[in-house]
Amino acid sequence: MEIIYEILSLDSEEKIKQVKKGEFLQRTGELSTSVFLVKKGLLRSYTIDEKGKEHIFMFGSEGWIVADNVLPGEKGELFIDALEDSVVTPISKISPPKSDFQKLHKRIGVLQKRIIMLMSASAVDRYNHFLETYPDIVQRVPQRMIASYLGITPQALSTLRGEIAKGK
Amino acid sequence: MEIIYEILSLDSEEKIKQVKKGEFLQRTGELSTSVFLVKKGLLRSYTIDEKGKEHIFMFGSEGWIVADNVLPGEKGELFIDALEDSVVTPISKISPPKSDFQKLHKRIGVLQKRIIMLMSASAVDRYNHFLETYPDIVQRVPQRMIASYLGITPQALSTLRGEIAKGK
DNA sequence: CGAGCGCTTGATTGAGTTCAAAAATCGTGG
DNA sequence: CCACGATTTTTGAACTCAATCAAGCGCTCG
Numbered sequence: 325m326e327i328i329y330e331i332l333s334l335d336s337e338e339k340i341k342q343v344k345k346g347e348f349l350q351r352t353g354e355l356s357t358s359v360f361l362v363k364k365g366l367l368r369s370y371t372i373d374e375k376g377k378e379h380i381f382m383f384g385s386e387g388w389i390v391a392d393n394v395l396p397g398e399k400g401e402l403f404i405d406a407l408e409d410s411v412v413t414p415i416s417k418i419s420p421p422k423s424d425f426q427k428l429h430k431r432i433g434v435l436q437k438r439i440i441m442l443m444s445a446s447a448v449d450r451y452n453h454f455l456e457t458y459p460d461i462v463q464r465v466p467q468r469m470i471a472s473y474l475g476i477t478p479q480a481l482s483t484l485r486g487e488i489a490k491g492k
Numbered sequence: 493m494e495i496i497y498e499i500l501s502l503d504s505e506e507k508i509k510q511v512k513k514g515e516f517l518q519r520t521g522e523l524s525t526s527v528f529l530v531k532k533g534l535l536r537s538y539t540i541d542e543k544g545k546e547h548i549f550m551f552g553s554e555g556w557i558v559a560d561n562v563l564p565g566e567k568g569e570l571f572i573d574a575l576e577d578s579v580v581t582p583i584s585k586i587s588p589p590k591s592d593f594q595k596l597h598k599r600i601g602v603l604q605k606r607i608i609m610l611m612s613a614s615a616v617d618r619y620n621h622f623l624e625t626y627p628d629i630v631q632r633v634p635q636r637m638i639a640s641y642l643g644i645t646p647q648a649l650s651t652l653r654g655e656i657a658k659g660k
Numbered sequence: 661c662g663a664g665c666g667c668t669t670g671a672t673t674g675a676g677t678t679c680a681a682a683a684a685t686c687g688t689g690g
Numbered sequence: 691c692c693a694c695g696a697t698t699t700t701t702g703a704a705c706t707c708a709a710t711c712a713a714g715c716g717c718t719c720g
Contacts, residue, residue, distance in 0.1 A: 373612040381607065393600040401608070417597070428596050429585070432561040435603040439549065440569070442610045443643045444541040447676075467699065475611045480676050482700050615708070635667065648708050650668050661720105668715075677706070684699065690692090 341412050343367070349404040349412070350392055356400035358414040359391040360384070365410025366464055369402045370472070380473040382434075383407075383461050389415075389431055407465060442475060448484055450474045509580050511535070517572040517580070518560055524568035526582040527559040528552070533578025534632055537570045538640070548641040550602075551575075551629050557583075557599055575633055610643060616652055618642045 340363070343349060349360060349367070360367070362384045369390055370380045381402055384390035392400040396417035441450050451474055455462060462470070471481040508531070511517060517528060517535070528535070530552045537558055538548045549570055552558035560568040564585035609618055619642055623630060630638070639649040 371608055371612060377612070379608065379611045381604070393597070393604040395594075395597055395601060401604075426563075428600070429561070429563050432596070432600055432603065433563060435600065435607065436549070436561040436569075439603065439607055439610065440539055440547065442607065443547045444539060444545070466697095476675095477677060478699070479678085479701085483676090486700080645709060646667075647669085647710085651670095651708090654668080663718105663720090665717085665719105666715105667717100668713105670713085671711085673708105673710070675706105675708090677704105679704085680702085682699105682701080684697105686695105686697070688694090688696100690694100 339414055341414060343406040343410045343412060345406050345409050347406050349390075349406070350400050351403055352401055353399050356392045356394050356398060357396060357417055359389055359417060360404070360412040360414055362386055362388050362390060363411040363413060365406060365412075366408040366461065367404060367406050367410055367412070368465075368469065369404045371402055378472050379475070380469055383458065383465070383473065385458075385461055385464075389427060391431070393431070393435075407469075447474060447476050447480060448488065451481065451484060451488075507582055509582060511574040511578045511580060513574050513577050515574050517558070517574070518568050519571055520569055521567050524560045524562050524566060525564060525585055527557055527585060528572070528580040528582055530554055530556050530558060531579040531581060533574060533580075534576040534629065535572060535574050535578055535580070536633075536637065537572045539570055546640050547643070548637055551626065551633070551641065553629055553632075557595060559599070561599070561603075575637075615642060615644050615648060616656065619649070619652060619656075 341349070341360075343365070350356060352371070364386060366383065366385045367390045368380050368384070369382050369392060370378050372378055382388075382390060390404055390412070392402040392404065394400055441453055445453065451470075454470065454474060467481055467485075468478040471478045474481065476484075509517075509528075511533070518524060520539070532554060534551065534553045535558045536548050536552070537550045537560060538546050540546055550556075550558060558572055558580070560570040560572065562568055609621055613621065619638075622638065622642060635649055635653075636646040639646045642649065644652075
């Protein structure tokens with residue numbers, strides 16, 4: 325469950341990592357030097373608090389970036405693992421191509437939206453927003469992970485879904 | 493309360509904006525092309541939700557960056573105004589110096605920490621964390637703004653402070 | 661002095677947690 | 691393909707934290 329395969333493609337500088345379901349790209353406390361562009365599959369980044377509870381920070385499927393957003397070379401504060409067999413391209417945090425400036429901005433924008441949602445929206449609103457934002461991801465992860473992403477318990481999500489279904 | 497003075501310093505490319513207390517650097521819906529490095533004073537960025545409630549996104553004092561983290565040229569989703577008479581340096585989002593890559597990373601890191609706090613910590617913990625992180629800002633803003641930053645009501649913060657004081 | 665604003669305090673309400681147990685789903689080995 | 695155990699989802703009751711509603715206090719400023 326721990327081995328990560330690394331392959332250097334021949335025709336370009338692009339490195340490819342294959343990550344099997346359940347494997348980790350990073351653990352809390354490990355040195356974080358890369359950001360990962362997801363080519364295929366689905367990954368998540370998350371923390372575990374003092375009580376042992378998981379809090380999913382971000383999901384990342386095709387085209388998304390998954391990263392622990394600490395400074396290059398600092399110890400990471402997130403776990404990153406694969407929810408499906410996946411393929412990612414590691415991008416160095418030290419000297420990324422200038423074209424990645426745009427991507428960095430985009431990432432910040434996503435975080436900003438997430439904070440605004442957490443602060444100003446109810447669990448129901450956050451769930452509906454999640455459905456709109458990640459229509460493809462909903463079917464691919466268990467409810468309890470969506471709950472963790474929304475910042476509520478699986479029980480609360482279940483109840484909430486029941487009420488939304490009834491309300492229609 | 494609305495006029496923003498703009499001065500071009502002679503010896504360098506560095507632009508300086510003076511912002512009087514209460515003046516806005518940006519309003520929701522306006523085009524957002526700059527990020528602001530705070531030279532002096534104190535500013536805040538915030539949203540207003542459907543119910544008219546303010547949610548402070550970030551404070552920024554000397555050395556910090558205050559920004560609406562949308563893509564260059566997009567419409568902003570935050571208000572930014574000055575809580576004290578301030579001086580800022582606008583940094584273009586389009587072609588920032590490469591040295592700012594580091595700052596961008598730092599900004600993302602701050603956002604990540606904020607999300608983790610919002611998701612995993614109680615109001616008391618968030619308040620204590622705020623005190624540690626911004627010891628200088630606490631004395632400079634009214635309680636109700638700290639409450640807004642923490643994501644709770646001023647009443648809840650008052651109660652919480654009373655209990656912390658008693659508990660010592 | 662009075663009006664307005666901000667902070668505090670208390671009572672009530674409500675959204676979400678925790679605890680517990682039943683029902684549904686998934687995965688694996690036979 | 692079926693059966694079994696394990697995990698996930700659902701449902702319900704009791705509880706908790708923070709929101710809301712409301713009133714009172716202390717300040718400042720006109």
